[in-house]
Structure formats: structure tokens, C-alpha cells
Amino acid sequence: MNKTFLFLSTACFSFLISNAQITDTDVLLTISGEPVSANEFVRVYNKNLNLVQDDSQKEVDSYLELFVNYKLKLTEAKALRYDKDPAYLNEFKSYKNQLTQSYLTDKNVTDDLVREAYERTENEVKAQHILVLLDEVETDTLAAFSKIEAYRERFINEDFESIKKDLHNGKSIFVEDLGYFSAFKMVYNFESAAYETEVGAVSQPFRTRFGFHVVKVLEKRKSRGQVTVAHIMIANTQKDSSLVAKDRIQELYRLILQGEEFGELAKQFSDDKSSSMRAGELKPFKSGQINSEIFETTAFELSPSNPISKPIQTQFGWHILKYINKKPVQLFEKLQPDLKTKVGKDSRSQLVKAKMLDQLLVEYQIENPNTRLSKFESNLTYNVSNNAWEFPRNFDNNQPLLSVKDQRFTFQDFLQYLNKNQRSVKKEWSTVAVVKKQYASFLEQSVFRYKEENLENENEEFANILNEYREGLLLFELMQDKIWEGAKNDSIGLQEFYNTNKQNYVWPDRIEGSVARSTDAKYIKKVRKYWAKNQSNQIIDETLNKEQQNVIFSSGELELEHSALPKGIKFETGISKVIKENANYYVVNVKALKPTTPKTFEEAKGQLVADYQIALESEWIKELRTKFKVDINQDVLATVSYTHLTLPTICSV
Numbered sequence: 063m064n065k066t067f068l069f070l071s072t073a074c075f076s077f078l079i080s081n082a083q084i085t086d087t088d089v090l091l092t093i094s095g096e097p098v099s100a101n102e103f104v105r106v107y108n109k110n111l112n113l114v115q116d117d118s119q120k121e122v123d124s125y126l127e128l129f130v131n132y133k134l135k136l137t138e139a140k141a142l143r144y145d146k147d148p149a150y151l152n153e154f155k156s157y158k159n160q161l162t163q164s165y166l167t168d169k170n171v172t173d174d175l176v177r178e179a180y181e182r183t184e185n186e187v188k189a190q191h192i193l194v195l196l197d198e199v200e201t202d203t204l205a206a207f208s209k210i211e212a213y214r215e216r217f218i219n220e221d222f223e224s225i226k227k228d229l230h231n232g233k234s235i236f237v238e239d240l241g242y243f244s245a246f247k248m249v250y251n252f253e254s255a256a257y258e259t260e261v262g263a264v265s266q267p268f269r270t271r272f273g274f275h276v277v278k279v280l281e282k283r284k285s286r287g288q289v290t291v292a293h294i295m296i297a298n299t300q301k302d303s304s305l306v307a308k309d310r311i312q313e314l315y316r317l318i319l320q321g322e323e324f325g326e327l328a329k330q331f332s333d334d335k336s337s338s339m340r341a342g343e344l345k346p347f348k349s350g351q352i353n354s355e356i357f358e359t360t361a362f363e364l365s366p367s368n369p370i371s372k373p374i375q376t377q378f379g380w381h382i383l384k385y386i387n388k389k390p391v392q393l394f395e396k397l398q399p400d401l402k403t404k405v406g407k408d409s410r411s412q413l414v415k416a417k418m419l420d421q422l423l424v425e426y427q428i429e430n431p432n433t434r435l436s437k438f439e440s441n442l443t444y445n446v447s448n449n450a451w452e453f454p455r456n457f458d459n460n461q462p463l464l465s466v467k468d469q470r471f472t473f474q475d476f477l478q479y480l481n482k483n484q485r486s487v488k489k490e491w492s493t494v495a496v497v498k499k500q501y502a503s504f505l506e507q508s509v510f511r512y513k514e515e516n517l518e519n520e521n522e523e524f525a526n527i528l529n530e531y532r533e534g535l536l537l538f539e540l541m542q543d544k545i546w547e548g549a550k551n552d553s554i555g556l557q558e559f560y561n562t563n564k565q566n567y568v569w570p571d572r573i574e575g576s577v578a579r580s581t582d583a584k585y586i587k588k589v590r591k592y593w594a595k596n597q598s599n600q601i602i603d604e605t606l607n608k609e610q611q612n613v614i615f616s617s618g619e620l621e622l623e624h625s626a627l628p629k630g631i632k633f634e635t636g637i638s639k640v641i642k643e644n645a646n647y648y649v650v651n652v653k654a655l656k657p658t659t660p661k662t663f664e665e666a667k668g669q670l671v672a673d674y675q676i677a678l679e680s681e682w683i684k685e686l687r688t689k690f691k692v693d694i695n696q697d698v699l700a701t702v703s704y705t706h707l708t709l710p711t712i713c714s715v
Contacts, residue, residue: 084100084101084104084698084701084702086099086101087099088100088101088695088698088701089695089698090102090103090694090695090698090699090702091130091133091692091693091694091695092691092692092693093130093133093134093137093690093691093692094137094690094691095691096137098133100698100701100702103126103129103702104702105526106129107125107129122699122702126694126699130692130694131683131686132537134683134686134687134690134692135537135540135541135686136533136536136537137686137690138540138686138689138690139536139537139539139540140536142540144536144539144540145536147539150535150536150539153535154531154532154535157531157535158528161524161527161528161531162514162517162524165517165521165524166418166510166513166514167414167415167418168414168417168418168421171413171414171417172402172405172406172414175405175410175413175414176398176401176402176405177394179245179246179401179404179405179410180245180394180397180398180401182244182245182253182257183244183245183285183391183397183401184284184285184391185244185257185282185283185284185285186242186243186244186282186283186284186285186286186349186350187242187243187244187256187257187279187281187282188240188241188242188279188280188281188282188283189240189243189256189277189278189279189280190222190237190238190239190240190277190278190280191236191237191238191240191252191275191276191277191278192210192213192214192217192225192229192235192236192237192275192276193235193236193237193238193272193273193274193275194206194209194210194213194234194235194273194274194275195233195234195235195236195272195273196269196272196273196274197488197490197491198271198272198499199488199491199495199496199498199499200495201494201495201498203269203274206273206274207267207274209235209274210267210274210275210276211267213225213229213276214264214266214267214276217264217276217278218264222237222239222278225237226238240350241349241350241355241358242281242283242349242350242358243256243349243350244285244348244349244350246404246408247350247351249270249271249272249409250408250409250410250412250413251268251269251270251409252268252270252275252277255268255275255277256277256279259277259278259279260279261279261280261281261282262279262280263278263279264276264277264278265277265278265279285348285349285390285391286348286349286362287348287388287389287390287391288346288347288348288388288389289346289347289348289361289362289364289385289387289388289389290343290344290345290346290347290386290387290388291343291344291361291364291383291384291385291386292324292325292328292337292340292341292342292343292344292383292384292386293328293332293334293337293342293344293381293382293383293384294311294314294324294327294328294331294332294342294381294382295332295333295334295378295379295380295381296310296311296314296331296332296333296379296380296381297333297378297379298378298379298380307379307380308373308375308380310331310380311373311380311381311382312373314327314331314382315372315373315382318370318382319370324341324342324370324382324384325341325342326341328341328342329341329342333379342384343386346389347361349362353377354376354377354378356374356375356376357374357376357381357383360374360383361383362388364383364384364385364388365385365388366385368385369384369385370382370383370384370385371383371384415506418510419506419509419510422509422510422513423509426466426467426509426512428464428465428466428505428509431463431464434461434462434463434473435463435497435501438463438473438476438497439493439494439497441453441454441457442477442493442497443493444493449484450481450484451477451480451481452477453473453477458473459472459473459474459477460472460473460474461473463475463476464476464504464505464508466508466509466512467512467516469508469512471504471508476500476501476504479500479503479504479507480496480500483500483503486499486500486503487499487500544682545675545678545679545682546675548678549671549674549675549678550671552674555674556670556671556674557663559670559673559674559677560663560666560670563673564660566673567660567661567665567666567669567670568658568659568660568661569656569658569659569660569661569665570621570622570623570658571621571622571655571656571657571658572619572620572621572622572624572656573619573620573622573627573633573650573652573653573654573655573656574618574619574620574652574653574654574655574656575617575620575650575651575652575653575654576593576599576615576616576617576650576651577615577616577617577620577626577627577628577648577649577650577651578602578613578614578615578648578649578650578651579613579614579616579626579646579647579648580612580613580614580646580647581645581646581647582612582647583640583642583647585606585612585613585647586613586640586647586648586649587640588602588606589602589606589613589649590637590640590649592605593637593649593651594637599615599617602615603615614626619656627648627650628641628643628646628648628650629643633650633652633655634652634655635652635653635654635655636651636652637649637650637651637652638650638651638652
């Protein structure tokens, strides 16, 4: 049985109850002294409100009996220490971690970022930029900021190439033509600056983790989507001349125009060995993903009517491109899951986390410990010989630095964090810079860890979902061992059950043959004629369904109540007349009529095992009711009254 199904089934006790008089302390029942609250009974019953089918299950007593059975199984699982099993604990921990993450993000912020990312995916920006490199923790930024301001003025008034020639050194100052790009190509704040700057304008200076930038937007356009091409590349073989490569590519181009197979030429002659074995085919790409504007532009200009490019030259050599396919940007609904994943991994995720952190700082009333941090920093030294941060020998390490609700963090806790995360610290950083950056990370980690550890106590919805999975997983393991596998493997018991209940396992009246169905009578008439000529279903299918599905066939042994058969007719051997039922037309070719007959053990085995499991479970429940004492508080039960007749089902597990 599927674990997810069982999990759902354990949670499908639902019941519309007026709980105005039920309090948090009201105990509905006890099993071996363990209390079960009336609120739990009401909550679980109300969860799935519209699923009831069996009217007999609409009585309170019937619901209660099933609920008690469910709790008895859980009690047995715990008595057998299923809840201590390492495999169970690992699986539950994994699920809890997954569930927890969804409660540690601001859904509204995430949704806004996903929608924004899609809108940017639909559009492309062509831009240039200037970067003054600056360490991400550097606080003395005046000199760098003054430079970028001056460079911005030059960016507005001077030619790009002259600025690049004058400023770009590839070390501290970068002047670069970025070409076209869309969402997720750049760090988020750079991307935002580019998309928010008007065409022809230069942005105000802004900072990323790389330093200070200004960006000039040259053009904006609708995304060209994604293209897949194959190519043949002849690399430049001479240091100062491409003459040989050009001659070779021209010869290959001539052969292609004469009808030579592109893929075979790519396999034989292309110098791009990573693609040549795939007949030259490259992975699909978007604007900005290929480090050559002419290659990219040429690829997107190809089409089914213009599939082969003329030879082009890039920094890598000479190329001929072949069109394979082109896809536009997909609809938002299609891209949404992928975009959400990308937002979670992208620098955007810091915005989501920062928003949640701000909320938690307010919720937990956490103050910025400026004075204590200053004291921490002023006493901190780096011991080169020990390769560790440390305090003076007589310094009080246990003084408080941070409190998150009832959890206290000391100077020593933060010191240990510093030494544990030294890899994220650069040697050239000052002590002040180290403390500032690492405390921000320490604060974030401490607050979120506290939230995770206490989420079950703070969030009722989370606690209920988690408990449903906890109990569902326990029940799955117990039922797997006690009932499901037991029934499958008990060959003697299964045979005895079959012998006792043979009358329940019979083949109903059925036909052996075929039925054809269509919404168009003319196709059914054609089927009838083909059958009269002893044509096979396969040949008829290939003939009538060549361009579209006009006729649907069903063949084999079909019960008279089979959904493929028309209803209420008397079947006889041979080919029937055309039968109209609602909007469909039928013809039936009956080879033989088969009356009701008993099923053999093997024929009945599937249903037999299921029925045997139910019988075993019924006997087991009787044993559990003897083993564990059940006491129901009748006074509390009397306060539980239903107010609607259409009640949802309680699933038996």
C-alpha cells in the first residue's frame, strides 16, 4: 500500500460538530490511561467534510467506533516501539524538515518575486556596466563611491570604447559589454537596476557583493525564447590568420548546399568534439547564454524555411549553423514551479529570508546588542599559532550576548560560531568587519533555528499536519507488518479463507469478443462491414484512425456491465446491429457467451488477499480492544452533537 494513501486515510475522519461547549481540557476518551481530547476528535472529523458515501457511517457512535479503532492501532504501534525504530525516525525527520521550510518563508514575498521573475523572463535587456571592485564587508566606501560617481558622468557623456580603453584593468575596475540577458543571469540587485533603468539612461550607483556599479541600458526587447541548433566548427589553426579555417568552412558549406548530410559532416569534420558526436547538436540556449553575439543572433534568425546559416566567424573559429527547433517563453503556469525553485536558490532568496527574519525579530522582541557587540569585538584577538579567535584568559565568556525568547546565547556561543565558520572570513578583513558580518549570520541562524525547534508549539496548523504524518507513518509500518504482508504470506490461511468463501468469488455473465464505439455512425457502419469481411481490429484501427481517433475498440472477456459495452441489450453471438446510446454509436462482435462460473483460487487471488486482510484486521481489532482498556467520557460525548446530515467519511485503516 502507498504510504501517502495511508497518511491521507488516517486523516479522513471528518465530522461537522458544534464545539461551542468543548474546551481544550475536555477529554473524550482514554486508552490504557492515555487521554484523547474532544478537540482532536472534532478537528480530525471536520477536516474532510464532503466525502461521506455510506449513510450508516453518519451516526456518532459509528464514527466514534472507527476513531477508537484508529487510536487502538496507534497505541499498539507505540507499545511495540515502532516510534523508536531508526528507519521510522529518519523518514519522519526528513518529512518534518521539508514541511518546516514551507513555514519559514514569507509566501507573499515569494509569490511576488516569482511573478516578477516571469515578467523579466518575458523580456531581455541589453546593457553595459562599470564596476569598481570592493570587498563585500568593506565599510570605508567613500573612495570607491566617489570613483563610480565620476565614472557615471563619463558613461553619460563619452564613448563606451574610449572609457573601456582608459579604465578597464580586469582587477579593480571592470568596463564590460554584457549583451542581452534576462532573469537569473545576474545577481538580483544588478538585474533589478538594469530592468528599472530606461533605455539610453545610466543608472545611479548601486552596490552588489562585488562592489559599486553603474549600468547603461542600450535596448529592451521581448524575449526570443529558446533555440536549439547544431553547428559545424572549424577552429582557427593558425595564430595570426584564419585563412585555412575559412577555406575549410566554405568547402563544407558548398557540400551542404549540394545535399550532403549536415550531421555526418559534423561528425567527421567539426572541431567541437563535445557536440560532433551528436551530429553537431548543442543544448538549447536563451539570449545571453552563448559567449558570442553573432553566433546567438544567427541561431535565432534561423527557421524551418531558412534552416542553414552562411558561414560565420566567432572568437572560436568559423561555424555553420543548422536550425533544429525554437520555443517561445512558456506560460506562467507552466514555468511557475521552476521559477519558484530558482527564486529559492538565487540571491532573491535573501530577500525572502530577510523579510521573515524582520518579522521574527519583532515577534521575539530581539534588540540589537550594540554595546555588547562592541565589548565582544574589543576583547577579541586572533591567535595565529592556534589558528583561532580567542578572548583574554580571565575574560568572562559566559556573559549574555543574545536572547531568543527563553533561549540564551553567550559570548562563548558566538566565539565558537566564529571559529567554526572561519572559511567565510577573509584574512584582510578587520576584526570589526569580521564581527559585523559573522554576527549577522549568527543572529539569523539562531533565530531561525529557534523558530524551527518551536514551530510545533507556535503554529497549530503545522502541529496538526505534522502529527497526521507522524501517526500515518506509524500506522503504515504497523499495518504493513501485521496485516498486509501477513495476509500475502499466509498461504494456508488464504487457502482456508477461499474454501470457506468460494461463493463470493465468481465470474459474472460476460462476452468474449470486441466492441467498437464512435460519436459518428458512419465509422461504426464501416467497422461492421470490415468485421463481416473478417478484418482484424488492428487493420481496422490503422484504416479508420489514421489521421485522428475516430473509433475506440475494446476486446477480450468483457463483463456485461463493462463500461465499454452499451447498456440493457441482449447479447448474442455474431455481429450486432449498430446501437445508439446517448451521443455514442456501438457495434459488438460476440465470439462467445460466457455464463457465471466460480473463480479458481489463482483467478480470485487479488480480491481474495484484500478480503482476507479485512478479516484479519477485524479479528486483530477485537484483540486490541481486549488488550487495551478504552474508557469513553459520556458527559463530554453528550456535548458533541452534529448539525448537518451530509457528513464526510471516516476511513478505516
